[in-house]
Amino acid sequence: MSQINVRVDGVAYTDDVEPRTLLVHYLREQLGKVGTVIGCDTSNCGACTVHLDGAAVKSCTVLAVQADGGEVTTIEGLAQDGALHPMQKAFHEMHGLQCGFCTPGMIMASVDLLRENPNPSETEIREGIEGNLCRCTGYQNIVRAVQQAAGEMAGSASAREEVR
Amino acid sequence: MIPAAFEYARPTTVDEALQAIADGGEDVKILAGGQSLIPVMRLRLAAPETVVDLSRIEELRGVRDDGDALVIGAMTTHHDVLTDPLIAQHAPLIAAATETVADRQVRARGTFGGALAHADPAGDLPAVALALDAEFVIAGPGGRRTVPAADFFVDYLTTALEEGELLVEIRVPKLAGQWGMHYEKFNRVAQAWSIVAVAAVVRRDDGHIAEARIGLTNMGPTPLRARAAESALAGAEASAEAIAAAARSAAEGTSPSSDLNAQADYREHLAQVLTRRAVTAAAGL
Numbered sequence: 001m002s003q004i005n006v007r008v009d010g011v012a013y014t015d016d017v018e019p020r021t022l023l024v025h026y027l028r029e030q031l032g033k034v035g036t037v038i039g040c041d042t043s044n045c046g047a048c049t050v051h052l053d054g055a056a057v058k059s060c061t062v063l064a065v066q067a068d069g070g071e072v073t074t075i076e077g078l079a080q081d082g083a084l085h086p087m088q089k090a091f092h093e094m095h096g097l098q099c100g101f102c103t104p105g106m107i108m109a110s111v112d113l114l115r116e117n118p119n120p121s122e123t124e125i126r127e128g129i130e131g132n133l134c135r136c137t138g139y140q141n142i143v144r145a146v147q148q149a150a151g152e153m154a155g156s157a158s159a160r161e162e163v164r
Numbered sequence: 165m166i167p168a169a170f171e172y173a174r175p176t177t178v179d180e181a182l183q184a185i186a187d188g189g190e191d192v193k194i195l196a197g198g199q200s201l202i203p204v205m206r207l208r209l210a211a212p213e214t215v216v217d218l219s220r221i222e223e224l225r226g227v228r229d230d231g232d233a234l235v236i237g238a239m240t241t242h243h244d245v246l247t248d249p250l251i252a253q254h255a256p257l258i259a260a261a262t263e264t265v266a267d268r269q270v271r272a273r274g275t276f277g278g279a280l281a282h283a284d285p286a287g288d289l290p291a292v293a294l295a296l297d298a299e300f301v302i303a304g305p306g307g308r309r310t311v312p313a314a315d316f317f318v319d320y321l322t323t324a325l326e327e328g329e330l331l332v333e334i335r336v337p338k339l340a341g342q343w344g345m346h347y348e349k350f351n352r353v354a355q356a357w358s359i360v361a362v363a364a365v366v367r368r369d370d371g372h373i374a375e376a377r378i379g380l381t382n383m384g385p386t387p388l389r390a391r392a393a394e395s396a397l398a399g400a401e402a403s404a405e406a407i408a409a410a411a412r413s414a415a416e417g418t419s420p421s422s423d424l425n426a427q428a429d430y431r432e433h434l435a436q437v438l439t440r441r442a443v444t445a446a447a448g449l
């Protein structure tokens with residue numbers, strides 16, 4: 001067993017894990033954060049995407065011990081004070097999901113994309129979420145949702161600028 | 165699936181890492197970004213006794229200017245390669261190929277050194293290292309040695325790295341003169357490995373091609389140089405016709421496999437077409 005210290009969705013945890021424990025299993029089974037799901041055995045689907053130290057990663061392809069000392073944000077930590085993150089709201093409003101299984105990963109990857117590229121073109125959005133597979137929507141409404149969120153987040157960013 | 169149990173070491177210096185490898189028992193695996201190793205451990209295709217994680221070794225990370233060469237630390241992530249100003253200036257081919265690797269989540273963790281040490285024939289970076297005549301700096305119990313790219317890739321998933329050694333950094337010589345570079349990759353879906361890809365580095369001189377270096381991805385068990393096409397291009401006119409004629413010899417001396425993605429003869433055809441496109445773009449035509 002190895003001891004890890006990690007902040008997940010703003011809360012500090014100290015836990016013992018086996019070195020072979022994947023981050024996604026730690027999140028789901030030890031912390032009960034089942035919002036992050038597992039969709040494949042091959043690191044392809046992206047359903048397990050979370051942010052580790054600010055960047056989107058596939059939590060099925062990171063060992064929990066590697067997150068020691070780090071900061072993890074899951075889909076469960078995105079809403080602030082009960083208000084959905086603009087990306088969550090946009091997926092809801094633009095019907096960016098059907099069965100919803102890919103959605104946590106899609107949203108986490110999309111938030112990471114906008115962090116680096118706040119105003120992506122349609123092609124850049126499609127490439128930005130190439131690591132996330134959706135078997136239901138055909139991606140069309142997912143792309144629209146990311147576009148809406150980008151617009152809304154740019155708006156609130158410039159509003160914040162004005163307040164300053 | 166969950167990997168089989170293993171002992172875990174997390175050194176913070178290269179010397180500590182070499183010690184951990186030496187102490188690790190029969191079957192030690194080095195963990196870089198884990199984007200190839202963790203999937204094979206999940207499938208239990210690998211079940212090492214000890215895993216030595218390099219991710220906390222600061223000296224292995226980052227790109228520096230060393231006069232006539234760029235030095236890329238083995239643990240520099242694909243993401244950091246893509247945003248590095250020195251690579252953009254001196255070796256944009258590396259960034260162009262890295263952009264086609266996997267997806268943003270995998271690029272956030274996967275490393276330049278890990279991709280080269282893994283030496284997957286479909287991997288995009290080995291052919292690029294070969295085309296740029298990169299050198300591999302390897303540390304082992306007896307000290308450091310430097311291996312040219314032409315000797316580094318030995319066979320399918322096999323490199324010149326011996327047991328007990330680790331890849332420290334990759335030296336990429338700076339090119340003098342007017343060079344153009346291009347990476348042309350053929351795959352069918354997003355986030356996929358190359359079916360075939362071509363890395364071209366071309367020096368133009370007065371309407372002619374003075375020198376061309378061409379690396380081929382997935383045209384055999386190791387990355388290859390398209391030597392016949394390179395000789396045909398040396399001194400040739402920088403014209404569409406001359407490039408097309410030279411590109412017809414791009415598959416000479418290759419031994420591509422047949423698999424679900426493509427038959428060998430189709431790969432040979434692709435090598436010719438992609439070489440023509442890559443050289444044309446690299447020559448600025």
Ligand SMILES: Cc1cc2nc3c(=O)[nH]c(=O)nc-3n(C[C@H](O)[C@H](O)[C@H](O)COP(=O)(O)OP(=O)(O)OC[C@H]3O[C@@H](n4cnc5c(N)ncnc54)[C@H](O)[C@@H]3O)c2cc1C
Nearest residue numbers: 194196197198199200201266274275278279281287288331
């Ligand atoms: C979904 C998916 C899609 C992908 N698509 C592509 C693609 O299109 N093109 C492409 O090129 N790659 C692709 N990859 C692979 C990706 O580039 C990996 O990052 C790379 O192959 C391995 O790098 P890593 O740092 O993750 O190495 P690891 O997985 O940690 O290690 C890989 C191997 O190299 C050894 N190793 C690593 N570092 C060292 C070192 N410093 N010294 C000695 N040995 C070392 C390890 O022991 C292991 O055997 C893909 C991966 C995934 C999961």
Ligand code: FES
Nearest residue numbers: 039040045046060
């Ligand atoms: S569960 Fe499919 S990529 Fe992680």
Ligand code: FES
Nearest residue numbers: 098100134135136
């Ligand atoms: S909504 Fe079902 S997989 Fe995307």
